[in-house]
Amino acid sequence: MTVEIYGIPNCDTVKKARKWLDAQGIDYTFHDFKKEGADPAKVEAWIAAKGRDTVVNRRGTTFRKLSDDDKALAEDSHTAVTLLVQHPSMIKRPVVEHAGGILIGFKEDEWSQSLS
Structure with a gap:
């Protein structure tokens, strides 16, 4: 099974x-x-x-530091993509792509079912 995990190495959840x-x-x-x-x-x-x-992590410091105008961009899927590419630390982590689909965030029971 090919698994790709996306995130930031110093993130506790990652x-x-x-x-x-x-x-x-x-x-x-x-x-x-x-x-x-x-x-x-x-x-x-x-x-x-x-x-x-x-996908959008609204609880992180990166999101909280944004201007209200930039926060509003996260409310539309198309502009959210641009915002997340500019600020990848706003993507909820980790993101896992595997043969069966995509997992976002770490939930051990969900991961056990999907990746076992």
């Missing part, structure tokens, strides 16, 4: 998710948003599959 994948013996490729950025086509696909509200 660390927990990677540790879980390692413990399960699941091979994965890690895409570092800080070094590699976010691909607009990928972000658009994630929003199409999981919904804008799931």
